[in-house]
Amino acid sequence: MRSPSGCLFGLLGFLLIIGWLGLMVFGPGRGGGVDWGDEGQSEAVRILLVQAFLAAFGFLSLMGAFNAKGLYLPKSELHALLSAPISSADLVRYRLLVDGGKTALSGIIFVALFWNRLPSPGYGVFGILLALFAITILGRMFSLALGNTNLWIGRFFVGRALGRIGFSIGMVVWAAMIGLLVKADNAGELFGGDVDMRARLESAAESPLLTALLSPLRPFAELVVAETPGQFLLWLGVNVAILVALFELCARSVGEIREATLTTSEALAKRIGAMRRGHTGLAAMGRTERKAGTRVRRLPRLFGHGKVGTIAWAQLVGISRFSLATTLLGLAVVGFAVVMSLEIDGTAKEQVMMSSLLITGLGTMYLGATMRFDFRSSLSRMESIKSWPVPAGRLFFATVLPQVFLITALLLLGVFTSLVVKGVFHPVLIQCLALIPVVVYAWVSLDNAVFLIFPVKYVPGQDGAVHHIGRSLLLLLLRIILLSVAGGLLALVIFALYWGTELVGLDATLVERVAPWVLFLGVLMASWVFTAVGGAALRRYDVSRSIS
Amino acid sequence: METHPPLLSVRALTRRFDTVLAVDGLSFEVAPGEILGLVGPNGAGKTTSLRTIAGILPVQSGEITVAGRDLKQDPLGAKSALAWVPDDPQPDESLTVLEHLEFTAGVYGVRDWSELATGLLERFDLTEKADALGSELSRGMRQKLAFAQAWITAPQVLLMDEPLSGLDPLGIRAAKREIREVAANGAAIVLSSHLLKLIEELADRLLIIDSGRAVFSGTLAEARESDLAERGGSLEEIFLRATGADDQDDVAGG
Numbered sequence: 001m002r003s004p005s006g007c008l009f010g011l012l013g014f015l016l017i018i019g020w021l022g023l024m025v026f027g028p029g030r031g032g033g034v035d036w037g038d039e040g041q042s043e044a045v046r047i048l049l050v051q052a053f054l055a056a057f058g059f060l061s062l063m064g065a066f067n068a069k070g071l072y073l074p075k076s077e078l079h080a081l082l083s084a085p086i087s088s089a090d091l092v093r094y095r096l097l098v099d100g101g102k103t104a105l106s107g108i109i110f111v112a113l114f115w116n117r118l119p120s121p122g123y124g125v126f127g128i129l130l131a132l133f134a135i136t137i138l139g140r141m142f143s144l145a146l147g148n149t150n151l152w153i154g155r156f157f158v159g160r161a162l163g164r165i166g167f168s169i170g171m172v173v174w175a176a177m178i179g180l181l182v183k184a185d186n187a188g189e190l191f192g193g194d195v196d197m198r199a200r201l202e203s204a205a206e207s208p209l210l211t212a213l214l215s216p217l218r219p220f221a222e223l224v225v226a227e228t229p230g231q232f233l234l235w236l237g238v239n240v241a242i243l244v245a246l247f248e249l250c251a252r253s254v255g256e257i258r259e260a261t262l263t264t265s266e267a268l269a270k271r272i273g274a275m276r277r278g279h280t281g282l283a284a285m286g287r288t289e290r291k292a293g294t295r296v297r298r299l300p301r302l303f304g305h306g307k308v309g310t311i312a313w314a315q316l317v318g319i320s321r322f323s324l325a326t327t328l329l330g331l332a333v334v335g336f337a338v339v340m341s342l343e344i345d346g347t348a349k350e351q352v353m354m355s356s357l358l359i360t361g362l363g364t365m366y367l368g369a370t371m372r373f374d375f376r377s378s379l380s381r382m383e384s385i386k387s388w389p390v391p392a393g394r395l396f397f398a399t400v401l402p403q404v405f406l407i408t409a410l411l412l413l414g415v416f417t418s419l420v421v422k423g424v425f426h427p428v429l430i431q432c433l434a435l436i437p438v439v440v441y442a443w444v445s446l447d448n449a450v451f452l453i454f455p456v457k458y459v460p461g462q463d464g465a466v467h468h469i470g471r472s473l474l475l476l477l478l479r480i481i482l483l484s485v486a487g488g489l490l491a492l493v494i495f496a497l498y499w500g501t502e503l504v505g506l507d508a509t510l511v512e513r514v515a516p517w518v519l520f521l522g523v524l525m526a527s528w529v530f531t532a533v534g535g536a537a538l539r540r541y542d543v544s545r546s547i548s
Numbered sequence: 549m550e551t552h553p554p555l556l557s558v559r560a561l562t563r564r565f566d567t568v569l570a571v572d573g574l575s576f577e578v579a580p581g582e583i584l585g586l587v588g589p590n591g592a593g594k595t596t597s598l599r600t601i602a603g604i605l606p607v608q609s610g611e612i613t614v615a616g617r618d619l620k621q622d623p624l625g626a627k628s629a630l631a632w633v634p635d636d637p638q639p640d641e642s643l644t645v646l647e648h649l650e651f652t653a654g655v656y657g658v659r660d661w662s663e664l665a666t667g668l669l670e671r672f673d674l675t676e677k678a679d680a681l682g683s684e685l686s687r688g689m690r691q692k693l694a695f696a697q698a699w700i701t702a703p704q705v706l707l708m709d710e711p712l713s714g715l716d717p718l719g720i721r722a723a724k725r726e727i728r729e730v731a732a733n734g735a736a737i738v739l740s741s742h743l744l745k746l747i748e749e750l751a752d753r754l755l756i757i758d759s760g761r762a763v764f765s766g767t768l769a770e771a772r773e774s775d776l777a778e779r780g781g782s783l784e785e786i787f788l789r790a791t792g793a794d795d796q797d798d799v800a801g802g
Contacts, residue, residue, distance in 0.1 A: 296644055296679060310654025318642035321681075380638045386604040388655050389627035543604055544565070 043225065044205035045198070046119070050221035051214040054131050058217070059173070061139030066165055068268065069157065070147030070260025071095055071140075075269040082258060089251040092144065096137060096247060103136045104129060119225055123232040127224030130239045134220065134246055141250045147260025154255070296321065303401065307390045311398035319373045319402055327406065330367050334414040337362040341418045348426040352419060356432035359414040364443050367407045374400050374448050375538075379455075383543045393535030396452075400444050400534075407444070408437045431516040438523045443483065445530035450479050452537035486529075490522040552580045553616070555629075555736035556601070556705045561610035563596050563760075570596040572760035574610075578705070578736035578753075583727070585751030586740040589791050593760035594740045595635065598707050601738070602632040615704040628656060631703035635710040637694035639682030645669070645693055646678040649700050656701040668696040671726065673719070687714030695723060699730070706730060706737045712746060724750060744783045754783075758791045 071092060073081055081091060107129040111121075118124035148154040204210055219242060223235035299317050303309035319327070340362075341355040378385060378399065388395065412433065419425060454475055497511050497518065554577035563571040571593040578584045588594050599605045601612055603623055612619040615629035639648055646665060653661030669675045672692040677685065685693065691714050698706060711727070712720050727750060731737050741747055747754065754771055756764040764771060764786070772781055776789045 296681065305654060307655055307657070310651055313654075314640060314643060314647075314651050317647065318640065321642045381640065383599070383604055383634050384632070384638065387602045387627060387630075387632045389624045390655060391624060540606065543599065 042202060042205070045201045046225045047218065047221045048201065048205040048210070048214070050127075050224045051217045054135065054217045054220060055214060057132065058135045058138065061135050062142050063169060065139050065143035065146060066169075068264045069143050069154075070257040070262075070264045071144065071254075072268055073261060073265045075265065075272075078262070078265045078269075082261070088254045088257065092140075092251045092254050093247070096140060096250060099136050099140060100133050103132045107132045119227045120232075123226040124224045126232075126236060127220055127222075127226065127239070130223065130236075130243055131217070131220035134239075134243055137243070137246045137250050141246070141253075143264075144250065144254055144257055147257045147264070148255035149259070150255040154260070303398075307388075308394050308398040308401075311390070311395065312401045315373060315399060316402040316405070318377070319406060326371055327410075330371055330407070330410055333366050333370075334359065334363050334410050338414050338418045338421075341414075342421060348424045349428050351422060351424045352426045352429045353432060355418045355422075356415050356429070356436070359418060360411055360432075360436050360439055363411045363414060364407065364440050367410065368440070368443050368447055371403060371407060373403045373406075374444070375452060382541065386538075386541070386543060391535070392539040393531055396445070396448070396534040396538050397531055400441070400448050404437065404441045404444050407440050411436050411440065428516075431520070435516070435520055435523065438520060438527055442486070442523050442527045442530060445527055445534055446479055446482055449530050449534035449537055450475055450482075452534060452541055455541075486522075486526040490519060490526075493522060494518055554579050554613075555615050556738065557611075557613040558597075558601065559611040561597060561600060561607070561612065563593070563600055563605065563608055565596075570760050571600070574757065574760065574762055576755050576762065576765060578738060580704075580734045580736055581731050582753065583731050583737045583739055583751050585747035585754050586738055586757070587742070587744065587747055587754065587787055588757040592757045592791075594757060595709055596760075597757070598632070598709050598738065598740055602630060602707055603627050604632070629704040631698035631701050631706050633694045633698050633706070633708040633711055635713060637690045639685060639690055639693055641681060641683035643682055644679050645674055645682075645685070645689075645696075648682065648693055648697055652697040652700055658700060658702070661700060664700050665696075668699055671699075672696050672722065688716055688719055691715055692719060692723075695726065699726070703730075704735055706735050707740075708737065709740045710742070711739065712741070712743060744787060748783045754786075756787060756790045763790045 073091075073095070110128050110132065111125050114124065114128065115121050145151055145153050146157050219235060219238045223232070223239050226232040226235055297320075299313065299320055301309055301313050302316065303312040337359045341358045344351055344354045344358070346354065385395070390398075415429075415433070415436070419429070494511075494515050497515065498508065501508060501511050556578040558577070559575050561571055561574040562569070574593070574597055576584065586594050586597070596605065600607055601614070601619070603619060603626065607620055612626070614626035617625040617629065619626040640651070643651060646669070649665040649668065650661060652658075653665070658664070669678055672695055674689070674692055674696060677689060680689075682690075682693075691711070695711070708727070712723055715723055724746075727737065727739070739747065739750060748768065751768070753767050754764065755762060764774070764776060766774075768783065771783075771786045774786075776786045
């Protein structure tokens with residue numbers, strides 16, 4: 001925030017965050033779910049609910065430990081701290097304090113979320129923050145144990161793919177939850193509906209097994225739901241004592257973790273670096289290396305052997321090799337849009353048009369934001385890219401083409417699936433299908449053109465995050481405004497056509513036939529303009545921005 | 549004696565970043581088969597000059613001609629005749645070494661690239677790494693791949709920024725041999741490096757720049773004859789005197 005514009009964007013980002021937190025505290029949805037302040041609710045149930053929330057957070061924290069065994073140290077400190085005359089226990093204490101600071105920041109969001117649900121919010125805040133810190137320490141203890149080769153657990157996991165174990169456990173839990181949903185006769189039964197939810201909770205709170213399982217979290221839950229100064233002081237003292245004990249236990253039982261610390265810190269630094277360079281999906285997870293001995297599959301030159309075809313081929317190779325998870329997620333999103341489109345009623349023509357519109361609209365916006373296999377993933381190579389003897393407009397086109405190709409394929413699959421399941425067809429489908437690739441191209445090209453003019457992206461660990469949130473928000477707004485202007489101009493043209501035919505007394509059905517193709521040509525023209533702007537932005541792109 | 553027109557000509561090149569003048573009226577020429585050693589202290593404007601000549605940064609002021617093509621008027625023609633080896637090559641993480649060569653050949657319109665690629669992989673000791681992904685390459689391997697990518701385009705002008713970074717002694721020897729061979733085949737080479745020994749070994753002429761301006765241009769023999777050095781002085785001594793660093797050294801040394 002060194003410039004006036006930086007201050008402005010920083011302020012915008014700050015207001016956005018405050019607005020978000022304010023919405024959680026005072027917004028219309030704050031009373032949803034179970035009201036903890038309900039006088040009819042027993043204290044046992046309140047404590048059970050708090051314990052359940054803390055247990056879920058603790059589970060996530062322990063799963064996170066699988067991805068970071070040993071101690072994580074930032075790249076800038078890693079070698080300096082490991083070679084400095086500092087004991088391992090002090091290193092752990094230092095990182096725990098940093099973790100504590102970060103937990104306090106994220107704790108503010110939880111506090112805002114639960115503010116109106118706490119019996120005494122002023123007391124409950126302390127409970128939430130202390131509990132989150134304790135859970136963070138427990139997670140850190142687990143990751144240290146996994147990286148400690150003096151312990152059996154550390155020796156057991158040497159050389160094993162811990163990330164996969166954590167991922168598998170997470171998947172089992174998700175599968176169990178989905179199974180629970182399917183087993184319930186309907187969602188209403190599971191989330192209340194005809195069943196007396198309160199009676200179920202009361203019954204659960206009296207379960208000896210559940211009480212025993214969740215008992216380690218009880219002191220924190222007691223502080224969260226404390227109502228009187230006496231209760232608050234008592235449980236605050238207990239919690240602080242537990243926290244200090246956990247803190248010291250974690251620091252003193254550290255053992256030999258240097259090797260695991262080096263491996264973990266370097267892997268995480270690589271992942272953060274990949275995200276800074278704009279990678280998404282598995283590439284950002286740092287999984288850009290193959291198992292030894294596995295061969296890479298060669299992809300055919302789908303876009304020809306010319307310069308544009310060569311660049312598009314290389315982009316497609318990147319997508320096919322490292323973005324399976326992102327593509328599967330995209331498929332899931334399109335699946336969701338398809339399920340939504342099944343609810344559309346009307347004539348066959350209306351159903352075809354509305355289903356196509358819904359799936360294309362939702363899919364383009366979401367997939368365009370998540371499947372970014374474009375200039376964002378090429379920032380580290382911009383120096384080479386700009387030295388290629390390829391016209392900037394063609395280079396721009398070739399770079400975004402595979403992403404458009406992939407999103408279009410997913411959307412076409414979605415539209416076909418929706419119509420096949422519904423069993424409807426109308427010739428208007430041909431026009432809809434023709435429009436999908438140009439609409440996707442228009443959005444992706446606009447998105448990239450704006451990105452090349454204002455290369456703003458938020459990455460973890462970035463300085464000035466608030467400033468970047470503000471800028472990103474404004475730039476998203478700019479993209480939507482530009483697309484709306486293009487859409488508005490097209491609507492005007494079509495309206496003028498209707499008006500003109502009416503004026504000269506021609507049949508209105510003629511315009512109905514022509515209008516979709518006018519729309520098609522209009523979107524195509526807008527795409528051409530966005531490509532030209534993108535090419536010009538690429539020519540002007542200053543590589544010293546991305547290479548520092 | 550037959551004289552060839554220069555393959556690279558830079559006239560009054562000036563480049564500014566906001567208020568900072570990075571390159572200030574730089575002019576030089578490189579003839580076919582000639583290796584120009586570009587040296588200067590950190591921040592002297594070497595990389596900015598090379599990036600501008602390579603068409604990576606736009607030309608703000610001045611003229612650049614590559615193989616007879618004006619970079620401003622015919623950027624694609626100029627770029628086609630030029631290859632750029634950056635100081636820290638960043639390969640595409642998802643392409644294999646061989647695919648990188650296929651890709652470069654496609655972008656530069658090189659026909660029958662396959663045989664050329666096989667030969668280059670051998671010359672740069674990359675045959676065993678042909679199927680390795682860009683993300684799996686070490687620093688030295690990335691450097692070798694950047695050489696091979698530049699070589700496959702058969703450039704008339706070759707720009708190299710710290711080309712020996714990350715190479716092992718064997719790789720350094722091979723790289724020197726290859727650079728000499730490319731020059732012998734008629735290419736004009738600009739070689740920027742802080743390794744003065746390398747410049748002494750390879751360069752036919754020397755261009756010392758400081759604060760974006762040329763402070764010496766000529767052969768090493770001419771530099772040794774000049775008042776920058778005692779007769780037979782080392783390049784290090786010439787460099788320090790040309791950039792005024794020896795005065796600071798004296799002050800620092802007391």
